[in-house]
Amino acid sequence: MSTLVTLPVLLPILGAALTVIFARSARVQRLIGIVVLAAVSAVAAVLLVAADRGGVADHQQSGPVVVELGGWPAPVGIVLVADRLSALLLLISTVVTLAVLVYAIDQRISDYGRDTASTTFHPIFLLLSTGVSLAYLTGDLFSLFVAFEIMLAASYVLITRRTNASRIRSGMTYVIISLTSSLLFLTTIALVYASTGTVNLADLAGKVAALPPGLRTLLSMLVIVTFGIKAAMVPLHFWLPDSYPNAPAPVTALFAGLLTKVGIYALLRTQTLVFPGDGPSAVLLVLAVLTMVVGALGALAQNDLNRLLSFLLVSHIGFMLFGLAVHDPHGVAGTALYVVHHITVQATLFLVSGLITRRTGTVSIDQMGGLARRSPILAILFAVPALTLAGIPPTSGFVAKLALLQAGAGGTVGTAVVAGFVVLASLLTLWAVARVWLRVFWGAEKEPLPDADPTDELVVGTAKTSQPMYWATAALIAVSIGIAAAAGPLSAVTERAGTDLIARVPYLEAVLG
Amino acid sequence: MTTINLAMAVVLAVLYSVGFYLLLQRSLMRILIGIVVLGHGANLLLQLAGGPPARAPVLGTALPEEFADPLPQALALTAIVITFALTTYLLALGYRSWVLTGHDEVQDDLEDRRIAATDRPDGSMEEDTEGGDDGEDPGSAAASNEPVESESESDSTEPAESAR
Numbered sequence: 001m002s003t004l005v006t007l008p009v010l011l012p013i014l015g016a017a018l019t020v021i022f023a024r025s026a027r028v029q030r031l032i033g034i035v036v037l038a039a040v041s042a043v044a045a046v047l048l049v050a051a052d053r054g055g056v057a058d059h060q061q062s063g064p065v066v067v068e069l070g071g072w073p074a075p076v077g078i079v080l081v082a083d084r085l086s087a088l089l090l091l092i093s094t095v096v097t098l099a100v101l102v103y104a105i106d107q108r109i110s111d112y113g114r115d116t117a118s119t120t121f122h123p124i125f126l127l128l129s130t131g132v133s134l135a136y137l138t139g140d141l142f143s144l145f146v147a148f149e150i151m152l153a154a155s156y157v158l159i160t161r162r163t164n165a166s167r168i169r170s171g172m173t174y175v176i177i178s179l180t181s182s183l184l185f186l187t188t189i190a191l192v193y194a195s196t197g198t199v200n201l202a203d204l205a206g207k208v209a210a211l212p213p214g215l216r217t218l219l220s221m222l223v224i225v226t227f228g229i230k231a232a233m234v235p236l237h238f239w240l241p242d243s244y245p246n247a248p249a250p251v252t253a254l255f256a257g258l259l260t261k262v263g264i265y266a267l268l269r270t271q272t273l274v275f276p277g278d279g280p281s282a283v284l285l286v287l288a289v290l291t292m293v294v295g296a297l298g299a300l301a302q303n304d305l306n307r308l309l310s311f312l313l314v315s316h317i318g319f320m321l322f323g324l325a326v327h328d329p330h331g332v333a334g335t336a337l338y339v340v341h342h343i344t345v346q347a348t349l350f351l352v353s354g355l356i357t358r359r360t361g362t363v364s365i366d367q368m369g370g371l372a373r374r375s376p377i378l379a380i381l382f383a384v385p386a387l388t389l390a391g392i393p394p395t396s397g398f399v400a401k402l403a404l405l406q407a408g409a410g411g412t413v414g415t416a417v418v419a420g421f422v423v424l425a426s427l428l429t430l431w432a433v434a435r436v437w438l439r440v441f442w443g444a445e446k447e448p449l450p451d452a453d454p455t456d457e458l459v460v461g462t463a464k465t466s467q468p469m470y471w472a473t474a475a476l477i478a479v480s481i482g483i484a485a486a487a488g489p490l491s492a493v494t495e496r497a498g499t500d501l502i503a504r505v506p507y508l509e510a511v512l513g
Numbered sequence: 514m515t516t517i518n519l520a521m522a523v524v525l526a527v528l529y530s531v532g533f534y535l536l537l538q539r540s541l542m543r544i545l546i547g548i549v550v551l552g553h554g555a556n557l558l559l560q561l562a563g564g565p566p567a568r569a570p571v572l573g574t575a576l577p578e579e580f581a582d583p584l585p586q587a588l589a590l591t592a593i594v595i596t597f598a599l600t601t602y603l604l605a606l607g608y609r610s611w612v613l614t615g616h617d618e619v620q621d622d623l624e625d626r627r628i629a630a631t632d633r634p635d636g637s638m639e640e641d642t643e644g645g646d647d648g649e650d651p652g653s654a655a656a657s658n659e660p661v662e663s664e665s666e667s668d669s670t671e672p673a674e675s676a677r
Contacts, residue, residue, distance in 0.1 A: 142588050149595045156602060163606075165613045169620045172541065172606060176619070179548050179599055180536060186555040186592055193585060194562035242624070 002067040004050075005080045007043045008090055008133035011036050016126035023119040030105050033122050037098040037129065044091035047082045052493055063506040066139070074511045075203035079139040083507055084497035085336055086136040089265055092340045093136070095479060096257050096347045097129050103351055103472035104250035120157065128154035128254070135262045139511055141192065141199040144266060145185050148230070151262065152178045155255060159247045167246050174243035181229035188222040195219070202511035204274045205504060220275040224267065224283070231263030233321060234291040237314045241298065244313075245306030245363070249354020252306065256313050257347030261339050264320045268335060272501040277327055280415050284325030289421045291318030296428035304363050305353050305436065309346075312389065312432060315425055316342055322418055323404050326411045333498030334403035337491055341388075341400040341483055348385040348476040355381065355469060356440065361449035365436060370445030377470065379441050384477050386437065388484075390430035396483035401426060403491060521561055528554030541607040541617040545600065552596035559589040 015036035022028040050065050064083035068074065082090070104125070131151025138144050156178070160171035193199055195215055196207040208216055225236070232240040240260070244252050271281075295315025302308035320342070323335030353363075355378055360368045372379040384395075391397035401422065408419030483490060500506045528550055535547025563585035568575030570583045611617045621629070 142591075146591065146595070149599075153599060153602070156599075160606060160609075163609055163613065168606070168610045168613055172610060172619055175599075175603055175606060176536075176544055176548070179603065180551075182599075183532075183548070183551050183555050183596070186552075187558060189588070190555065190558040190562045190585075193559070193588075197582075199584075199588070 002065055004043055004047060005065050005067040005082045005137060006069075008040045008047075008094070008137060009080070009130055011040050011043075012126040012130040012133065016123040016130065019122040019126065020119070029122040033101050033105075033126060034098065036126060037094055037101060040129070040133065041091065041094040041098060044087060044094055048084070048087035048091055048493075051082050051084050051087045052496065063500070064510040066510045073513070074139065075198050075200035078143050079200070079202075079511055080137045081139040081507065081511060082137055083510070084493060084500060085265075085268070088336065088493065088497065089261070089339060089343075090133060090136045092343050092479075093132055093258050093261070094129070096343055096476065097125075097132075097254065099472045099476045099479075100250050100254045100257070100347060100351070101125060102475075103253070103354075103469050104248075106466045106468040106472070107248070107250060107354070120161065124154045124157045128158065128258075132258050132262055136265060139201050141189055141201060141204065145182070145189060148185065148262075148266075149182060151259065152182065155259060158251045159243065159255070170243040170246035173239050177229065177239040177243075181226055184222065184229070185226045188219065188226055191222065192219055200511070201269070201273055202508050205276075205508060208274050216275065220271075221283075223270050223275065224287075227263045227267045227270070228287070229263075231260050231267060231321075232314050232317055233287055234294045234314065234318070237291070237295070237317070240314055241307050241310040244310045245304060249350055249357070253347040253350035253354070256310070256350050257343045260313065260317060261320075261343050264317065264324075264335070264339055267321075268324055268332065268501070271324060271327075272332060273504060273507060276502070276504065280327055280412055281325050282414070284321055284327075285414055285418050288318045288321035288325050289418055291315065291321055292421055292425035293318075293428075296425045296432065299432040300428065300435070303365050305356065305365055305440070306350070306363055308365070308432060308436065309349050309353055312349075312429055313346055315429060316346070316389070318425065319401070319404060319422060322415075322422060323407060325418070326407050326415050327502070328407065328411060329495065329498040329502045330403070330407035330410055331415075331498070332501050333491070333494040334400070334407045336494040336497050337403050338400040340490070340494075341396040341480070344476055344480045344483065345385050345388045345397065348473060348480065349382075349389065351469075351473045351476065352378070352382045352385065355473065359448060360440075360446075365439050367449065368440040368446060369443040370441070372441035373445060381470070381473055381477065382441070383437065385480065386433040388480055390433055391426045392430070394484055396480050396487070399484055399487040399491065403494070518565075521557070525554055525558055525561075528557065539618050541603075541610060541619055544619065545603050545607060548596075548603065549600055552592075552600070556589045556592050556596070559585050559592060561585075 015032050019029045019032050022032065047065060051063070064081050065087075066074075066082075067080045069078045069080065071077070104121070128151055131147050131149075131154060134147035135144060135151060138147055156171070156175050159174055160167065163171060189199060192204065192208075195211055196204060198204055198207060208219065211219075229236045229239075244255055247255065271277075271284075292315050295311050295313070295318060299308050299311035299315060302311060316338075320335045320338050323331045323333075323338060325331070326334075356368070356371065357363050359375060359378065360371065362368065388395040388397040391401040404422055405419050408415045408422065532547050532551030532554055535543045535550065538544060538547070563582035567581035568579040570580035607617050
């Protein structure tokens with residue numbers, strides 16, 4: 001059973017190697033990509049059941065499934081740990097990755113034109129998936145760094161593929177910011193090791209608690225800044241709306257869905273396990289409010305559809321920070337539920353935006369109009385995730401926001417006030433997506449702009465959509481409806497995950513024995 | 514907890530401050546060198562985290578009490594490889610930027626250029642150093658709406674001039 005934990009990391013990286021071997025055949029590459037991601041989804045589902053029910057693992061009564069790599073026990077060796085939180089996020093991430101891969105294949109960004117198979121897209125895509133899986137599963141701070149580097153290095157290639165003069169600027173911003181945050185992460189690891197002598201997360205939990213409070217605060221703040229850059233937390237968000245919109249729609253969808261959430265996951269893991277506070281964290285509460293409000297106001301000022309969605313992404317990072325800041329089982333559970341909901345819905349919105357811009361030939365909202373009459377399917381595909389993002393009942397956004405609001409109301413006065421900001425940011429989100437709806441789907445019909453560069457299949461282009469692109473988008477919407485339908489069992493799982501995360505004991509016992 | 518000697522602390526401080534100073538420059542080459550220097554700083558810090566220099570571990574030439582901590586060395590080795598690879602990638606990117614745009618300057622982001630355009634009397638989006646390559650920017654269609662007001666202002670001044 002415990003060997004299963006290694007599969008989400010091994011399968012994609014071996015798949016990536018296979019796709020390099022079969023670089024001549026685009027069809028085989030696609031097949032490998034889809035089969036590998038489907039297999040990882042299945043493994044993640046099994047892991048979730050195992051971690052949630054307990055007792056499935058070989059010699060553990062319950063709780064997280066642990067594998068010690070190379071047979072070295074923690075804290076000497078590296079461990080992979082699948083507890084409820086990591087298994088749940090792994091499952092939803094892989095499902096979203098799979099849908100995005102199908103969409104990307106049919107947008108033909110996976111190969112260069114009709115004849116030549118691309119040698120880069122599929123291996124890089126699978127490597128990104130490897131990095132994401134490893135980041136969720138690892139129980140070791142340095143492995144987490146390596147996982148981030150695998151993921152980011154893959155993302156650098158994806159965001160700068162087929163560079164032209166405009167794409168190189170956004171790619172450069174992204175690479176430089178990410179490298180800076182990686183070096184900060186490395187500095188943090190060095191300082192943590194110098195003060196405790198270990199990089200194992202479970203071992204750190206005990207040793208960091210013994211440090212002087214000043215040093216502990218310093219390390220905690222460094223971790224928040226490092227992962228805050230990756231998660232696009234205000235005031236460290238400035239790179240995101242500038243770099244994401246210039247990538248092709250599926251790549252943006254993948255980044256928006258996964259990369260920032262991995263940052264949130266790392267924050268969640270380190271803040272609950274290694275740097276637990278006793279009660280709500282004032283710093284994180286303030287950051288959460290800033291992120292929510294600045295992101296939502298930024299979105300209202302945009303005319304570019306992708307930039308607008310990027311700012312909404314920033315805004316909703318604040319929601320997840322809020323649950324973490326409350327720092328009780330309900331708050332952390334709310335964050336976990338929100339991450340699951342938001343990975344799905346944000347990826348869907350960027351995929352829909354890709355479909356819209358292909359049809360209209362522009363990303364400028366001013367130049368679109370009356371799309372609902374020309375393409376009712378597209379209108380439905382946009383309306384459902386947009387309302388989900390705004391949190392209208394009975395969508396999954398409502399379920400997740402309700403969990404956060406209940407956690408905020410159940411906390412201190414401070415968290416209750418911030419819960420008010422959650423409502424405000426939700427209303428601003430609704431306003432932003434309603435503006436898009438009014439100006440893009442209603443109003444006078446406008447002719448699509450001519451394709452600026454017919455040979456460039458990556459960004460905007462008229463008419464070149466295919467059925468599977470719609471199916472992949474619809475499948476993600478179905479997943480998000482599924483989340484809403486399964487809200488009861490799912491929030492029960494996240495509640496248990498939240499309780500475990502705050503209690504820390506199940507994780508520590510599973511890793512250290 | 515380990516303490517490090519003063520010389521190393523000074524070297525680290527210099528590496529970090531030079532690194533961050535260079536990161537704040539406009540030229541991509543300088544940023545690249547900044548990342549290299551900063552990477553050296555981080556790797557050196559990782560080395561020093563293992564404590565003072567000591568005998569080689571595992572080989573059997575020294576007693577276990579005299580061993581240096583091998584873990585930070587392994588970590589630093591991994592980190593060196595990663596920073597090296599990514600520096601190479603950034604260098605390639607800088608070269609690509611130079612081929613495409615003729616310079617390796619990191620440009621302002623779109624929002625900055627829009628704000629700069631509203632501040633300028635003629636409302637132009639042109640930057641001082643270059644221009645022209647912004648036309649393909651998918652977002653520039655959005656930004657191009659901005660100067661409309663100031664254009665109409667300049668229109669209204671023209672008849673006055675011709676009347677004179």
